[in-house]
Amino acid sequence: MSILLDGLSLGAVYALIALGYTMVYGIAKMLNFAHGDVIMVGAYAIYSTLMLNTNPFIAIAVSIVVCTVTGIVIEKFAYKPLRGASPLAVLITAIGVSNLLQGIAQLIFGSTSRSFIIANFGTVKIFGSEISVGTILTLIVGAIIMVSLTLFVKKTRTGRAMLAVSEDSGAARLMGVNVDRIIMTTFAIGSALAAFASLFYIIRIPSTTPTLGAMPGIKAFTAAVIGGIGSIPGAMLGGILLGVIEQICKNNPHVEAYTTAIEFCLLIIILLVKPVGLLGKRRREKV
Amino acid sequence: MSYLGNLKKTFKLKYCVNYIGIAAFLILMIILSSTGMLSRSFINLLPKIAYSIILAVSLNLVVGFLGELSLGHAGFMCVGAYLGCYLSLFLNTYIENTFVCFLVSMLAGGVFAAIFGFIIGLPALRLKGDYLAIVTLAFGEIVRNVFKNLPMFGGAMGLKTDSIKIKSSTLYIVSFILVLAVLFLIQNLIRSKHGRAITAIRDNEIAAKAMGVNVTFYKLFVFVIAAFFAGVAGVIYGHYYTPIIYTTFDYNYSIEILVMVVIGGIGSISGSIIAAALITYINFVLQNNLSGDLAAVRLLVYAVILIVVVIFNNAPALKPIKEKINVKAFSNKIFKKKASTITDDDVAWNRIESKINMDELLSVDVKPTDNTPDKPTKEDK
Numbered sequence: 001m002s003i004l005l006d007g008l009s010l011g012a013v014y015a016l017i018a019l020g021y022t023m024v025y026g027i028a029k030m031l032n033f034a035h036g037d038v039i040m041v042g043a044y045a046i047y048s049t050l051m052l053n054t055n056p057f058i059a060i061a062v063s064i065v066v067c068t069v070t071g072i073v074i075e076k077f078a079y080k081p082l083r084g085a086s087p088l089a090v091l092i093t094a095i096g097v098s099n100l101l102q103g104i105a106q107l108i109f110g111s112t113s114r115s116f117i118i119a120n121f122g123t124v125k126i127f128g129s130e131i132s133v134g135t136i137l138t139l140i141v142g143a144i145i146m147v148s149l150t151l152f153v154k155k156t157r158t159g160r161a162m163l164a165v166s167e168d169s170g171a172a173r174l175m176g177v178n179v180d181r182i183i184m185t186t187f188a189i190g191s192a193l194a195a196f197a198s199l200f201y202i203i204r205i206p207s208t209t210p211t212l213g214a215m216p217g218i219k220a221f222t223a224a225v226i227g228g229i230g231s232i233p234g235a236m237l238g239g240i241l242l243g244v245i246e247q248i249c250k251n252n253p254h255v256e257a258y259t260t261a262i263e264f265c266l267l268i269i270i271l272l273v274k275p276v277g278l279l280g281k282r283r284r285e286k287v
Numbered sequence: 288m289s290y291l292g293n294l295k296k297t298f299k300l301k302y303c304v305n306y307i308g309i310a311a312f313l314i315l316m317i318i319l320s321s322t323g324m325l326s327r328s329f330i331n332l333l334p335k336i337a338y339s340i341i342l343a344v345s346l347n348l349v350v351g352f353l354g355e356l357s358l359g360h361a362g363f364m365c366v367g368a369y370l371g372c373y374l375s376l377f378l379n380t381y382i383e384n385t386f387v388c389f390l391v392s393m394l395a396g397g398v399f400a401a402i403f404g405f406i407i408g409l410p411a412l413r414l415k416g417d418y419l420a421i422v423t424l425a426f427g428e429i430v431r432n433v434f435k436n437l438p439m440f441g442g443a444m445g446l447k448t449d450s451i452k453i454k455s456s457t458l459y460i461v462s463f464i465l466v467l468a469v470l471f472l473i474q475n476l477i478r479s480k481h482g483r484a485i486t487a488i489r490d491n492e493i494a495a496k497a498m499g500v501n502v503t504f505y506k507l508f509v510f511v512i513a514a515f516f517a518g519v520a521g522v523i524y525g526h527y528y529t530p531i532i533y534t535t536f537d538y539n540y541s542i543e544i545l546v547m548v549v550i551g552g553i554g555s556i557s558g559s560i561i562a563a564a565l566i567t568y569i570n571f572v573l574q575n576n577l578s579g580d581l582a583a584v585r586l587l588v589y590a591v592i593l594i595v596v597v598i599f600n601n602a603p604a605l606k607p608i609k610e611k612i613n614v615k616a617f618s619n620k621i622f623k624k625k626a627s628t629i630t631d632d633d634v635a636w637n638r639i640e641s642k643i644n645m646d647e648l649l650s651v652d653v654k655p656t657d658n659t660p661d662k663p664t665k666e667d668k
Contacts, residue, residue: 083603084603093597106586258436268410271414272409
C-alpha cells in the first residue's frame with residue numbers, strides 16, 4: 001500500500017515534468033531537452049530563497065517566477081531563431097541549452113550537493129502503514145494541477161488557441177491566432193509546472209546538485225513518450241505508470257539494481273508495439 | 288584498365304586529404320617522440336585523440352549521412368570496451384603477447400557492438416527523428432545500468448585491465464593506423480552506390496523509397512557499421528585506460544561526441560576529424576588548468592559554441608548574412624573563379640533545339656466553343 005502510494009506520488013512528479021515536455025512538443029513540434037534542467041533551476045531557486053528567508057511559501061513563489069522566466073528566455077534566445085529549421089538542429093540546440101544551464105549552476109553553486117529541508121512533514125497512518133505527509137501532499141496538489149490544466153486547455157480562449165496551434169499552426173495563424181505568443185505561453189506554463197515538480201522532487205530527496213534535473217528529466221521524457229508525446233492525458237498516464245513501476249522495482253531486492261534498465265526497456269517495447277505511444281495520435285506521413 | 292581507373296578514383300587528391308593529414312600527423316608524432324620532444328602526458332593523450340576521431344567519424348555516418356540523431360554512441364563504445372576487453376583478458380591467460388590479444392579482441396568488440404547496433408537498429412526501422420533519439424538514449428542508459436550490476440565485469444568498481452594495458456607510446460601508432468583504416472572504409476562506403484542510397488534516405492526518405500532504395504536495409508546497415516566502429520574505439524579505450532568503469536559512458540559522453548560532429552560540420556568527415564582532435568586536446572589542457580568547480584567553464588564554453596554554431600548554420604533569418612561570409616565564395620573571389628556554374632552542361636543544353644515552343648503552347652487561347660455539352664442547346668428544349 002505504501003509502495004503504491006509512494007509510486008503514485010513519484011508518478012505525479014514525473015507526470016508534471018512530462019506535461020511540460022508533451023505540451024511543448026505538441027505545440028512547437030520540438031523536444032525541449034533543457035526541460036529537466038529547468039527543474040534544477042527551480043530547486044536552486046528554492047534553496048537560495050530559503051537561505052535568505054525561512055518562509056517556504058515565498059520560496060515556492062520565487063521558484064515559479066524564476067522557472068517561468070528561464071523558460072521564456074530559453075525560448076526567445078535559443079529556439080525562436082530556429083523556427084522552421086530542421087528538427088535535428090533544434091534538438092541539438094536544446095541539448096546545448098541543457099548543458100549551458102548545468103554549467104551555469106555548477107559555476108554559481110559548485111558541484112557538491114546542497115542539502116536543505118523545506119519543511120518538516122510528519123507521517124500519518126493509513127490502513128496500518130506509515131505514509132509521509134509529503135507524499136500525500138504531492139498527490140493532492142499534483143491532481144489539482146492536472147485537473148486545472150486540463151480545464152484550462154479545454155475551456156479558456158488561450159487553451160483552445162493552443163489546441164488549434166498543435167493541430168495545424170499554419171491554419172491557426174490564418175484564423176488570427178498569434179502563434180509566437182502561444183508558443184511562449186506554452187513554454188511559460190511548462191516551466192511553471194517544472195517549478196512545482198522541483199518542489200515535490202526536493203520534498204522526496206531534500207538536496208540539490210547541478211545535475212539534479214538530468215535523470216528525472218530523461219525519465220519524465222520517457223513517460224511522455226510512453227503515454228504518447230503531444231497528448232496531455234497520455235503524459236499523466238505515462239508518468240504515473242513509470243512512477244509506480246519504479247517504486248515497485250526499487251522495493252524488490254531481486255531487480256532493484258536494474259530499475260533504470262527495466263524502465264527504459266519498457267519504453268523500447270512500447271514504442272515497438274505502438275510507435276506513437278499509448279494515447280498518441282498517429283500522423284500520416286505526407287510527401 | 289578499369290581497375291586502374293577505380294584505383295585512381297579511390298585515391299583522388301580531393302579524397303586523400305584526410306589520409307595524408309592523418310599519416311603526416313602520425314609520422315610527425317613518431318619523429319617528435321623519438322627525439323624526445325614530446326612530453327609524456329602528451330603521448331598519453333594521443334590514443335585518446337585517435338579513438339575520439341573514430342567515434343566522431345562513425346557518429347557522423349549516422350547523423351550526417353543517414354540523418355538520424357543517435358544519442359547512444361557511448362553505449363556502443365561501452366559494449367565494445369567491456370566485452371572486447373573481457374575477451375582480451377581471457378585470451379591473455381593463454382597468449383602472452385598483449386598485442387595479439389588487442390587485435391583479436393578489437394575485432395570481437397566491434398562485432399559485439401555491431402550486434403547491439405543491430406538490436407537497437409530494429410526499432411529504428413519503425414521510429415524516426417525524436418523518437419529514435421530517445422530510444423538510443425534509453426539504450427545507452429540500459430547498457431550502463433546492466434554492466435554496472437554484472438559481477439562478472441567487476442560491478443560498480445569497473446573492469447580492471449591492468450594486465451592487458453598497452454603502453455601509450457606504442458598504442459598511439461596502432462590506433463592512428465586504425466584511424467586510417469576506418470577512414471578508408473567509411474569514405475569509400477560514402478562514395479559508393481550504398482553511400483548514395485544512404486544520403487538519398489537522409490534527403491528524402493519517401494522519394495528514396497520510390498526510387499527503389501531499400502530503406503530498411505540501409506538504416507540497419509548504417510547503425511551496425513557505426514556501432515562496430517564505436518566498439519573498436521571502446522576496445523582501444525580499454526587497452527589504454529584502467530579500470531573500465533560504467534560512469535565514463537554516460538549520456539554526457541554521447542553528447543560530447545555529438546558536439547564534435549556538430550562543430551566539425553554535420554556530414555563533413557574532415558571536419559569531424561579536426562573537431563575531434565581539437566576538442567580532445569582542449570579538454571586535456573582545460574582539465575590540467577581548471578580545477579574543481581571551474582571545470583564547469585568547459586561545459587559552459589561547449590554549450591555556447593554548440594548553440595551558436597547550430598543557430599548560425601540553421602536559422603532561416605541568418606541566411607543572407609551567412610552567404611555574405613561564405614568561405615568558399617570568398618576563396619572563389621580571390622582566385623577569380625566563377626561561382627559554380629556547370630558550363631559543360633550549359634553548352635550541351637543550348638545545342639539541343641527544343642522541338643516544343645513553350646510560349647506558343649501557353650499563349651493559345653482556348654475559346655469556348657458553341658457545342659459544349661454543359662450548355663443546353665435549343666434543340667434539347
